[in-house]
Amino acid sequence: MVLIGVGLIVIGFALRFNPLVVVTLSALITGLIGGMPLVKLITQFGEAFTMNRYMSILIITLPVIGLLERNGLQKQSAILVSKFKKATVGRIIIFYLAIRELAAALGLNSIGGHPQTVRPLIAPMAEGAAKAKYGDVPEEEKENIRAHAAAADNIGLFFGEDIFVAVGGILLMKGFFDQNGIHTDPILMALWGIPTALFVFFVHSIRLILLDRRLDKKYGSPVKKGEDAQ
C-alpha cells in the first residue's frame, strides 16, 4: 500500500506535473496510508523540512555570482578561453571533469558546484570555445553544451568522492556493516572504487571527444572555414 506514494512520484514526474506539488502530495498521501495522524504527519513534514535546510545552501552563493555576472564574469570567462587556440568544448569539459574528480578524490568536494563554478565559469568557457571555433551556434546547441558542463560536474563529483576515505558514503557503509557484524576497512572500500572511477572518466571523456567531432561536422572545423574563405 505505501508504494502508492512511489507510484504517484513516477506518474507525476512522467506527466510533467510540477515536482513540488507531486512530491508534497506523495509525502502526505504516503504518510496517511502509513497510518500517521494528520497533525503528526504535518509536524514531521515540517521537522524534516527544517532539518534539511542545508540542502538550500546555494542561496548563500547567489549574491557573489549575481554581482560578478552583472560586471561581466561570463563574458570574461569566454574571452579567457578564446585565447587558448587549442580549447574545444569537449577538451574544456574533460579538463573540468578531471579536476572535479581528482579534487573530490582528495576530499575537496567544495571545489566546483553548479551555482559557483558551472554557471559563471565552465559553461561560459565551453560556449566561448564553441563560439571561437564555429562562430554563432544555434540556441539548442548552446543549451546542450551547458548541459554537458553541468553533467561533468555531477559525474566528477560522484565518482571521485567515494575514493576519499573520510567521505560520508564510505563512513555510512562502514557503520552499516559494523552493525551487522561484518568487518570492513574504509581504505579498501575506497581503493575498490578506483576501477569504476577510472572507467567513468574514460567513457565520459570519449563521449566528450565525440561531442567535439559532432560539432566539427555540423558547424565546420576551422580548417574548412579557411578553405571556404578562399
Added chain:
Amino acid sequence: MIFSVEWFYVVMGVIGLCCSLYTFIDKTNSRRLTSGLFYFIYALTLLFGKVIPPFYIGLMVIAMVFIVACGGLKKGRDDVPSEKTIEKSRSRLGNWLFFPAVLIPILTVIVAKLLVNVKLGGKALLDPSNPTLVALGLACVIAIIAAMCLTRSTPKTAVRESRRLIETIGWAIVLPQLLATLGVIFTQAGVGTVITQVINHIIPAHSLFAVVFVFCIGMALFTMIMGNAFAAFPIMAAGIAIPLLIRQFDANPNQIAAISMFAGYCGTLMTPMAANFNIVPTALLNLKDPNHVIRVQIPTALLTLAFNICLMYFLA
C-alpha cells in the same frame, strides 16, 4: 561553538527576505503578490526554522506548494544592465572578476581543513555537526564582501542580483529540501522494507550473476526513486548484499560496498529526484528541458552501471 550552521541559515533567510521585497514591488510581474509571498514564506522557514514549531513550518510549506500549484509563482523582470555598462566594468576589472568566484572554493577548503579542530576559549570555532557547510558559509560571506568591494556595489545591488538569480531558479530552489523531506516520510512509512520484500520475492538466489545483477540494478532503481544512494544502500544491503552476496557467495564486503555505492550513483545521474544535481542546474543554466542534464548523463550512467555489474560479478 563560535560559528554555527544556524547563522548561515539566518544569512540565507535574510537574503531571501530582502529578495521577496523586490518581488513584491516588481510591477512587471503579473503575479508579484503571490510570487513575493512564496519567497517570503520560504525565507521565514529558513530564518526561523529553529523557533517556529514544526507543525506550523509544515503548514507554511504546504502554503508555498499551494501557491505553485495555482500558478501563482511567476518570474519578474530580468533587470540586467545594458551590454555597454557590463562591457565597461568588464574591461576595467578583467581577470580580477574571477577573484571572488575562486575565493569561494579556496576559502572553503582552507577553513574546513585547517580550522576544523581549532578551539577558542574552550569553544569549537566551527560547528562540529557540519564543519564543511560552515566553511562554505564563511567563504561565501567573505566572497560577497570581496565582490562588493571589487565591483564597487552596494548591498542593495547584491540583493537585487540575488533576486534575479532566485527568480531564475524559481520553485526548483525548494525542491532539494522538499525531496529530502519526502525521503524522511518514506522511511517512516516503511517504503524501504516493502521494496526489499518485493525484491526478495523475485530474486533467483542460486545464481551469482542474477543476484549481482538484481542488486546493482536495484541500487540504481531504488536510488532513482529516493533520489539518494545513501537511502538505498542500507535497504539493499540488508536485503541482498549481506544474506546472499556476503554470507552465501562469500564475496568481499569492501568490494561490494564500493561498487554498490557507485551503482547507486549511476541511478542518481538518471533521476529528477536528485534535484540538486539534475534539476536545479537546468534552471541555473536556462535550459528549456528540465531533464536536459539527465538526458546528457544517461549514456554514461548506463555504461558505468553495466561495468559495475561485470566488475562485481568477476570479483565475487
